Amino acid sequence: MKNPADRPHRYLALGDSFTEGVGDWDASRPNGVRGWADRVGEQLIATGEWSYANLAVRGKKAGQVLAEQLPEALRLKPTLVTCYAGGNDFLRPSVDLDAVVSAYVAGLARLVDAGCEVAVFTAFDSGASKTFTATRSRAALYNELLREGADREGFAVVDFWRMKEFQDWRYWDEDRLHLASLGHARMAENVLAALGKAEEVEVPDLGEAPRLRRLEAIEADLVWARKHFVPWVGRRVRGVSSGDGMKPKYPEFVADLTESA
Structure with missing residues (x-):
């Protein structure tokens, strides 16, 4: 069988939990998650010309993505890379976003210099989120700095x-931080369209959203705080990450995700 890395097009996904696929839970997959990047990889592999690798690990800050994943990315010689990093940086109490984005752009520019097409993600607009609205100004600054770098490189x-x-x-997902399965499916559809590689991804229609009564909303907030927010804060206090000890899902190029699971 032909080595997947010898296929003419090689897609590599880099980043943190967003790209790893956290929230799209699937026990049959490495690390127990599927995610939008796997879904994009599957669609590209189906054309017969693409292979796919994913080095993303949850909890990684931008500097860790550059230090741990970029050298491997250069070794693998992809033809297309998508990367999202920085979200775990601006969730910290203090962050120098100018320095973070400058290093991030410079690192990914090495892939462009190596002949690779690179796509980056802006951060989500959390303005409508009661939980993460305080990060909106940081996300907006991150996005503007990133757009400048993307235009330049x-x-x-x-x-x-x-x-x-x-x-x-x-x-x-119920943790309010990661996309659920439906969200990952929608993101896969959007990523393929943004890359000019539109393929059909099945995304069910949500229909009209039900409205929660005030007491139901308060109860949901309390459950979320106990189950997700308190443990998250605890990890920050202890200086540990949910990704500590975890390995990338697909560290080498594959052309069949079912065989690699």
């Missing part, structure tokens, strides 16, 4: 900020 931009359909919280 020739990166494609997948504009998550302008995907207003994700203001419907049914696209999100």
Whole structure:
């Protein structure tokens, strides 16, 4: 069988939990998640010309993505890379976004210099979220700095900020931080379209959202805080990450995700 890395087109996904696929839970997959990048990889593989690898690991900050994943990316010699990093940086109490984005853009520019097409993601607009609205100004600054860098270095931009359909919280996992399976499916569709590689991705119609009564909403907030927010804060206090000890899902190029699971 032909080595997947010898296929003419090689797609590599880099980043943190967003790209790893957290929220799209699937016990049959490495790390227990599927995600939008796997879905994009599957569609590309189906053309017969693409292979796919994914080095993303949950909890990684932008500097860790560059230090741990970029050298491997250069070794693998992809033809297309998507990367999202930085969200775990601006969730911290203090962050120098100018320095973070400058290093991020410079690192990914090495892939362009190696002949690779690179696509980056803007951050999501959290203005409608009661939970993460405080990060909105940081996300907006991150996006502006990233757009400047993308224009300069020739990166494609997948504009998550302008995907207003994700203001419907049914696209999100119960932790309110990661996309759910339906959200990952929708994101896969959007990514393929943004890359000019549109393929059909099955995304069910959500229909009209039910309205929660005030007491139901309060109860949901309390459950979320106990189950997700408190443990998240605890990890930050202890200086640990949900991705500690985890390995990338697909560290080498594959042409069949079912055989690699």
